[in-house]
Amino acid sequence: SQTIHQWPATLVQPVGSPLSLECTVEGTSNPNLYWYRQAAGRGLQLLFYSVGIGQISSEVPQNLSASRPQDRQFILSSKKLLLSDSGFYLCAWSGTGYYGYTFGSGTRLTVV
């Protein structure tokens, strides 16, 4: 069966520090991968999605970036965090077809 791993679970970072969040999927090949952010009391905002290695689409201009160095690995990065980057970051995967996403357990990021 397919599983998705996301870490760390929580992170407290100072303003201006770098960020790296990692997500890996097991049990499937060539998944579609997504990064979402959920700010406190708000909906899910799609940040990036990827249909293959090295293929990244950005939905919202901001100081975040994403990379997909391997088929089942998706990384979210920032060179300098802002206070507004605080939130709940969720990685998700989907297969071909339209059967919905499976989310990872999320990373709660607090920028101080």
Next chain:
Amino acid sequence: QKEVEQNSGPLSVPEGAIASLNCTYSDRGSQSFFWYRQYSGKSPELIMSIYSNGDKEDGRFTAQLNKASQYVSLLIRDSQPSDSATYLCAVNENTGFQKLVFGTGTRLLVSP
């Protein structure tokens, strides 16, 4: 901008009652629709999917779709306190690629 609208709630129902959650969407070409349950502090979990007009039942859950009215609903029968959570409606954009647009969610409270 494709939109998915939900009443934020909270929707309060007594244990054993039927909870009715509603969602409207703007993209008339959307073909697949999903309901996710999100417990406080946790990631969303897919509970129902529906692709054609009418009703789809799975245990205590029934999803209803009316494409002409651009309306999706979720009924929870015999509501339990453990059903207390935020329910997110998600609609796949009609782009030939699976990319979900989420509503902001309805908070459901089931009282014993």
